Every structure is written in C-alpha cells, then in structure tokens.
Amino acid sequence: MKIIPVIDLKDGVVVHAKQGHREHYQPINTDLCKSSDIFQVIEAFLGVYEFDTFYIADLNAITHQGSHNHLITDVLTRFPQITFWIDKGYQKYDEAAQLPGNTLPVLGSESYQNETISEIKAYKNNFILSLDYSKANALGAPSLFSDPTFWPENIIIMTLERVGSNHGPDLEKLTEFCRQYPDKKFIAAGGIRNKQDCVLLSKAGIHQALVASALHSRTIKSEEITEISGKKIPH
Numbered sequence: 001m002k003i004i005p006v007i008d009l010k011d012g013v014v015v016h017a018k019q020g021h022r023e024h025y026q027p028i029n030t031d032l033c034k035s036s037d038i039f040q041v042i043e044a045f046l047g048v049y050e051f052d053t054f055y056i057a058d059l060n061a062i063t064h065q066g067s068h069n070h071l072i073t074d075v076l077t078r079f080p081q082i083t084f085w086i087d088k089g090y091q092k093y094d095e096a097a098q099l100p101g102n103t104l105p106v107l108g109s110e111s112y113q114n115e116t117i118s119e120i121k122a123y124k125n126n127f128i129l130s131l132d133y134s135k136a137n138a139l140g141a142p143s144l145f146s147d148p149t150f151w152p153e154n155i156i157i158m159t160l161e162r163v164g165s166n167h168g169p170d171l172e173k174l175t176e177f178c179r180q181y182p183d184k185k186f187i188a189a190g191g192i193r194n195k196q197d198c199v200l201l202s203k204a205g206i207h208q209a210l211v212a213s214a215l216h217s218r219t220i221k222s223e224e225i226t227e228i229s230g231k232k233i234p235h
Contacts, residue, residue, distance in 0.1 A: 001202045001228040002053070003220070004085070004187075005045045006212035007038060009068045010059040014041045017057075017163050017212065025059070030216035038075060048215060049225045055085045055106070055210050062089035062111060076100045085128055093122035106156065108132050109140035117141045120150055130156040130189070133173070154185045156210065162191030166213070169197055171204060178205030195224040202228070 008017045008025065013036035015025035027036035033044035045051055056075070061067040067088065076084055080102055087106035099105075107120060108130040120127075129152055132139040139160075144150055157177055159170040169191045177186050188201050189210040198220070201209060214220040 001198045002208045003049070003051070003225050003229070004053045004055050004208060004210050005051055005215055006210045007041060007054060007056045008059055008212070009038065009056060009071070012068070012071065014038050015059070028216065031218055032216045038071065039078065042075070042079065045215060048222050051082070053083045053085065055087070057087045062087065062108070073100070076102055087130065090116070093119065104128055106130050108158070109138065109144045112141045112144060114141045114143050117144055117150060125152040127152055128154045128156060130158050132158045132160065134160045148181060151184060154187060156187040156189050159190035166193055167191050168193055169201060171200060174201065174206050175204040194219045195228060198228045
C-alpha cells in the first residue's frame with residue numbers, strides 16, 4: 001500500500017478539507033504542522049516519511065475562483081525529486097503540458113461534462129482520472145463513469161463526504177471497482193483513518209491511497225507507513 005499525502009490549497013494556504021464543503025475549509029493548524037504554508041506542510045509530511053508522490057488540489061482553480069499556478073510551479077521547482085499529482089479542475093491539454101516534468105495532471109470528473117470529455121483523449125492516458133462522488137451521486141460527465149475507454153491505468157475513487165470525516169473509506173464501492181475492472185489500478189480517497197483501513201483496502205485490491213487527516217492527526221505513524229508500504233524499517 002502506497003500512501004500519498006494530500007494538500008488542499010485555497011486562497012494561498014493549505015486548508016483542512018472536510019466532506020466536500022469547500023466554502024467552510026479552514027487553514028491547517030494540526031499536531032503535525034501548525035503552519036498553513038505549503039512548503040512547511042510538505043516538509044512536515046517528509047518528516048513523517050520519505051514520500052515520493054504528493055497530491056495537490058487547487059481548490060480555487062477547481063471552483064473557478066483564480067488559481068495557484070505560480071505557487072505550484074514554485075513547489076515543483078523546490079522539490080524536483082517528488083512527483084506531484086495536480087488537480088486544477090478542468091484542464092486543457094496544452095496548459096497541463098507546460099508544467100515541469102515532475103508532475104502528472106489529475107482530471108476530476110466533477111470538472112467535465114459530456115460535451116467536454118472528448119478533450120481527455122488528447123492526454124493519451126498520461127494522466128490520472130478522479131471519479132468523484134458526493135454521497136451516492138456521481139459528479140460530472142456520466143460518460144466518464146460508464147465508458148472505460150476514457151480511463152487511464154490509474155483512477156482515483158473520490159468519495160467527498162468521507163473526506164476528513166473519520167468515517168472510514170468507502171470499502172464497498174472500492175471493492176466493486178476492483179472486481180469489475182481488474183486491469184485498472186484504483187486509488188482510494190476519502191475517510192482513511194489508520195493502518196487497519198489501509199490493510200482492508202489492500203486486501204480489497206487497492207494499493208494506493210490519498211491521505212491527509214490521518215497524517216495530520218498522527219493516527220497513521222511513520223513506522224506503520226513503512227510497514228504497510230512493504231519496506232523494511234532500517235535499524
């Protein structure tokens with residue numbers, strides 16, 4: 001199981017995402033990191049574990065209220081050894097192609113409609129798809145959920161009402177995706193609380209998970225990340 005830390009950016013700072021209610025997200029102030037500065041948050045995560053992949057959601061871009069393009073570019077330059085998955089909402093291929101090489105665009109279903117999803121083909125599978133759900137409802141273009149020809153190899157199953165909820169991941173939905181599409185790699189997002197959740201996900205066929213709250217609250221610890229990632233703890 002690979003843990004991928006999540007950073008949600010809003011109005012220039014890192015915020016605590018909770019159940020998709022973006023208008024109420026507040027700047028991060030946690031046991032792990034008292035600062036909401038993105039560079040300090042990344043350093044705090046790296047103090048927990050030597051993560052090689054991070055997920056950044058530009059909430060301003062996703063909600064059409066500006067963007068963090070310059071700040072994200074600074075991050076990519078400052079940490080060239082890390083791969084950043086960047087969700088900026090609706091992204092034209094040309095715009096995403098201009099980012100530095102240590103990034104991979106995340107295309108969220110909530111940002112696409114049936115009339116715009118044909119543009120996804122331009123990425124030639126060099127992206128990560130996020131299938132977004134609010135409660136039982138699929139968000140965005142229905143065709144993205146029903147037509148796997150649009151899907152790349154790696155697909156996030158994002159259950160927004162579980163984000164920051166401490167309710168656990170949507171194991172049933174994730175298990176069903178793994179069963180139906182065994183040739184794809186699904187990534188869990190939303191509600192992961194502890195090592196046990198990661199173990200259950202791994203048994204269901206999920207081998208990557210997006211995590212924020214459990215890292216900030218230290219309910220997933222350094223040695224547990226090492227253990228579930230299958231790496232030996234150095235003596």
